[in-house]
Structures are given as C-alpha cells and as structure tokens.
Amino acid sequence: MVATVVVRKDTYRDSVTLMKISSKVAQLKGVRQAAVVMATPLNKQLLGDIGLLTDEGERAGPTDLVIALDAEDESMSSAVSEVDSLLSAREYVEAEEILPRTLDSALRMMPDANLVMISVPGNFAKREALRALRKGLNVFLFSSNVPIEEELELKKLASEKDLLLMGPDCGTAIINGVVLGFGNIVNQGSIGVVSASGTGLQQISTLIDREGLGVSQAIGTGGNDLSEKVGGIMMTKGIRLLEQDEKTRAIVLVSKPPDPQVTERILEAADCCKKPVVVNFIGVENNSIGKKGFITATTLEDAARTVCALVQGKRPRKTIFDIARKRIMSIVESESSGLSSTQRYVRGLFSGGTLCYEAVAVLAPLIGDAYSNTPLKREYKLEDVNVSKEHTCIDMGSEEFTVGRPHPMIDFTLRRRRLAQEARDPETAVIMLDVVLGYGANPDPSAELVAPIAEAKTIAEQDGRYLSFVASVIGTAKDPQDLRRQERKLKQAGVVVMPSNAQAARIAALVATRGAIEERLFV
C-alpha cells in the first residue's frame, strides 16, 4: 500500500464541498481508499488505524485539511494533482445542486410526474410508497428488505388505484424508453417484458436488441411477486397493461419458478391476453405449461429469440450455440487440453442472481446439480457460501455478500478475491463469469477483471494446471461501457466469451467434461 497525505494549512471548505471532493477522489483511477477530513486528533488517529497517516499528516492541526490517499504507485501522482485542482477550483465549491428532499418538493418541481422511483432503507419504503400511491403515482421501488406483508399491502392498494408498483427490490425497468435502475440502452420496439428478475430482464432485452428488434415496455415486478403470499398481482397487471399498450405486439414473462398456484393464475391471465405470450419460468419443467398451449422457453436466450421470431412471423428456433459444432468442439479441445486430472468442476461467480440460477438450470441435465446459494434443489444449498464444493455457482449479489458493500455489478472486490481462491483449488476446471453492462453498472467491468484473471491463471500455472475462463457479457453496443470493447478486453485476457449466459454455461460444461457430453448436448 502506498499512502500519501496532502495537507492544506488553514483551509476551510464547507461540509457539502468536502463530501463532494471526497467522493470524487475515491472514484479516481487507481485510488483504493481516500479520506478528506479536518486534521483533528481523532481523525488523525482514525487515519492511522487504516494505515493512511504519514508524518506530514501527523504534523497537521485541527484547522488544516488533510486528504489521505491509498493508491496504486503509478496513479498516485495524478491523484494528488487531481486533488489539488479540485481544492483550487473555487467554482467547484460554488456549484449548488438543488435536489428535492421529499416527494412533495419533488412534485412541486415536476408537477406532471406520474412515476416515482423510491430507494430508501427497506424499513421505511412502505411509508414512501404509500404516499406516492395515494397521490396517484406509479412506483418503481428499488428498496430491498421490505417485509412481504407490506409488499402485499402496497400491491393491493396499487391494484385498487390501477397503478403499477414495481418492486420491492426491483432492479430494472424500461418505461416509455426510459431506463430505471440498472438497465441497458436497447432499441425501442414492439416486445413487452414482464419480469420478476432484474438481470433476467437485462439479458432478454439486450438479446432482443441484438436480434435487431426492440422493447416497448419492460415492467419489473420484484422477486417476491410470484410468491404464494403476493400471488403475482403485478405480473398479471403487467400482462393486462401490455395487452392494452398499442406498441406492444408480443409479451415475454420471466421469473424463477413461481408458486404452483400462482403459476396457474399467471397462465390464466396469459391465456386471456389477446397478444402472444412467451412464458419463461427458469428451471420449471416446461412440458406441463407447453401442453396447455403456451409458448414456453427454457432459457432467457430462448425466450428472447422465440418472442423475436413471433413478432417477425418466423418459426421460433432453439439455439444451442450460435457457432458451428465443429468450431465449438475445437474451442473445447483447446481449453481442456491443459487441464490436469484433478480439475473436474465448474465454478460460476455471478453478479446477477437469475443468471446464476439459469446457469445452475442449464448445467444440471448436462453435468449434474451444482451447489449454490440459489440451488435448484434444497439439498444442493451450500453450507458455507465462501467455500465451493464440486460444481458450484454463486450469486454474489445476494444479501450475504452485499451487506455494507456496493453490488458486485459495481464493485468487483469480492469477485476478485474469490477468483484467486477458486484458482488455488486444484479441482477447479472452469471459472464462469457474467459481466453486466448498462446504467448503474461499473464503468469498465472487463478492465476490473483482466488483472485478477491473469493472476488466477498464473496461480494455476505455478501449480502445473491450466485454468479455463468462460464469460458472457450482458449489454449492447449502445451501453456506456460498449459491448464490443468489453468483450474484446476479456478475449485478450484469454477468456472464452459467449453471446449469452446459457451458451456460456453449456461450453463450461463441455470444457469441464473434456467434451464427454458432446453427444448429449447436441442431440
């Protein structure tokens, strides 16, 4: 660690400005930690505790401002000069943003608004959502940890008032072309999506975009909507709304397995809908639903391609891989030839919960059930999420990893650590990753992964093993991070990049089995 302290003698900036500078410095490239504080004895002691106090900082007094940085060697000098310019820029401190603090003041600023996005701690979400619904506003409720009884109460009220209540824990939606929460920039078009899964919605909308079509509306319902208690209130409402929406020509429904009774209710609503509906309940045996005449899809990719085919008046096609079998098997040969006899397992490290669940569902018929914190079967639940066992897929966006930390789509710290851990395990054959782009996600996720992947490969090499990496990037060329650029970086780091999460899981299974499941897969 390199610590540097910049001391500005007798320098005063108001608290708001200090917070802005602090947050700006923390985001500079190569800066691991930053603190901008007045040099009071206790603040200096705190800096000392975290290893950020230098002699110069020690000499500073309570009227001095200290900026303590822990940064990569090569980034330190540019970080220090950036700090200097931020502190010198008088204009910076004059900039004043006027942000509303309450729903009422926000409505005074924008009286025509008809949707409110709420992101407050879960304990307080109900109160804010109730206020919004009572004012006749649709709600996008980003907050998580809202008790299910409160969710039910909110959704009943929304339903009575003919309003949408997306969430709680709703990560993504696209309403009238506006992306809410984490989401990708996709074409506008004629396909409506109702999804109980944020990353599921992202995967489907980006794949629709890649097919050259677009999304009319994408409604998030929150992960609990299809539970027995909530009963799919918002998914059924979403179906009705999309049926009435003139732009929408076909609809996709996405969820992890719903409660059986709720499944019936949803299918009933889909049956009444005058527009074609594709049902994608990941991990559910589709035969029963298919027999009732519904169009089903096993994976998110299948769902996207099926609905695109419907809109284009084509026959839906099931895809195993986008590239020819021969080419796939040549990749598998090249990735598996360096594996040692101990390397037998797939280890998936996911930032998207549904992507993790889908990978488990895709892997199960090919190589058997994977252990997970979101397993298909209860007996495959990992006892300790920090230790992998045989085939393992981890949702690193789940609560046990995110308390007090940003989501792994933003902060790669835990994934980086876990990569090295999996690399040290002689049983790991393939590490599977998802990389999610779009609003809210890390500005350059592939760059975050390049060095840890190289390090992981080196760890394995030093032990006489080859470590295979497989990834899929969820995004579009229009996203701020640029899909092609992100894919290129991963490929240059030696990662096999597949066009979808399902295809990534299939090739991971092929590599781990040295191609032994080829016949089963391609049949």
Add this chain to the structure above:
Amino acid sequence: MSSEEKEFFRSSMLIRPLRLVAISIGSIACKRLNQERIGQVHSVFRRVFNVLTPENRLICVVRRDVQRGPINVVTNLPQWISMTSIGVRENYEVLKVGGSITVENDVLVISTRNAKEWKPQKEFQADLLTAEQIRDNLRLVKEAACSHGSFSGLGQLIECLGDRRSARLVRGALNPFARKALPHISKLMKAIREGCSPNIRTSAKRLIGLGPGLTPSADDMLSGLMTSLAVMTKNLGINANLASRANKEIASCVPGRTTLISQEFLTLAADGEASEPILELIERIMTGRPEKAEKAAIDVLAIGDPSGTDVMLGILLGSNLALNEAIHRAKPFKILPLL
C-alpha cells in the same frame, strides 16, 4: 446566477460598496457586534462568511436562505448569489461604522439599522404532549432521518436507535467513522444517565473532532445532543443538573480537539443555543402534531450533508434520554435502550 451577474458581483472594483441589509441578528451576534473593530474575515463559503472577533469567537454573516441562529447575521443576499462571489476575502477587516457593518474599505456594507434581534423563547408556550405522543413524534422524526438523511457521517447510527438487534446487525456495515463512534456514544449516554463526570469527559474526548466535514460529524451529533438535553430538561421540568453537568463536561473537552467553527457551535450548544431549525424541531417534537414534527425534521436534515443528519442523531439521543428521565422520575420504569 447568470455569468453577467457573477461578473458584476466579482468586480467589486467597479461598483463599491456592495450594499446589503441585515434582516435579523442573533442575540449573541448582537453582543459581539457591539464594538468598533468587530474582527477579521475568517472563512468564506457559498452561504456564509465567518468573522473572527478579537476574543476568538465567531459571527456568521449569512445569505437570506440560511435560517436564524444565535450568531447569525441574516442578510438580504439572494440564494442564487454565492458569498464567495461578492468580493469578500479571508483576513479582510470588519468594522462597525454607525449603523452598518463594513468589510475592508467598503468592499461590502451591511446596514443593521432595521434588523430584528432574534432571541428564541426556550420555554415553549404551547402545552407539552404526553410522553407517548412525544415518543410517536420521535419515531416519525427517526423515520424521516432514515428516509431522507445523509449517511456518510454518523447518520448510519440513527437506524439502530432503540433497537439493539439492529445495532448488532448493522455494525459490520457501518462506515469507519460510525463504527469508531458507536461504543463511545453508548458509553457517553450511560455516563450522562448516571451523572458520572469523569466518564462523560472520557467519552467526549473520544468523540470530539471525529468524522468528515468542516464541523466533524461527532461534533454535530454532540451539538444536537447538548441542545436537546438543555431545552428538553428545562421544559420537562426535570433535574436541570442532568443537562448542565453533561453539557459542561463535554464543553470542557472541546478546546484544541476540533476546528474553530465546530468549537464555536459546541460551546453554544452547551448553553442550549442553536439555530432556528434545530430549536424548532425540538419544540415540535414536544408540542407539535406529527406532521409538523416531520416537516421540522426535514428542515434540520437540509442544514447540510452530512451535518443535518448528524445533528439529528444527537437530537434523537438527547430527546430520548430526557424523556426517559422524565418518565423515570414520575414512575420507576425500565430505561429503554438507546443504542
């Protein structure tokens, strides 16, 4: 502010002096202004410039959008004009000339002739609510802080007030300042309840000057705590020693441990002096309808990031403590957990 306006106010060479009118002056500022040489400009921010008197005390000259306070001189400068753009610089001389305050050879002249002195009533006129109603108001205020506050300082601790389970749960998720402060706040509250002066001082020393901001977060929290203790004990008619001893001991630890501006606010708070939104919130908690208390809470949160939320933490701690003390005196009861 348009670039033209900005240019106008910057070019104090062209139009001198810039004339402002003081609308209200805090009672303590009134006393400090009562001398020919008021002092020197100490620091200049967007909404305020501070004047340091020869006695090492501060006077805050503020824009119209800043509320009244014991050492505030509220002027008619509109909120879209920054104090940093009107030509006032650090170390400029500030004098009292006739009925005006003048800054450095007439860069700025502030007329004080028609200013009203602000001297808030600390004994509330309205009837006090019942203990249960006050608790309901405190709950609402806490919810408002959790929904609308800023959590880069000690504000994270508000969520676990009165909930030990929650405190344990969030401990791992706290920022370094809140994590460091938490045990010392708990000890401070215990020491205040027990009236143990040495322990009050020990804990105060471990808090004063801790945290981000020009007025470090723990100082803001202590300001809220001392003000609410002083005002609430007075109005609840309970043992005034509880507040006076605690505030005196905390104030005795302030010199040399924090910034000058923070020292000033802590010293004032020890006497129950604070700005209008803070006093109003305390009054609303004790006498107002829930919606009024909630609105007053939003005004305190708007004091600044993260200062408003940190002050709020102190107010909630002090109010709970004073209320518990009042109930305890009326009838022995189990003290509700604060942290």
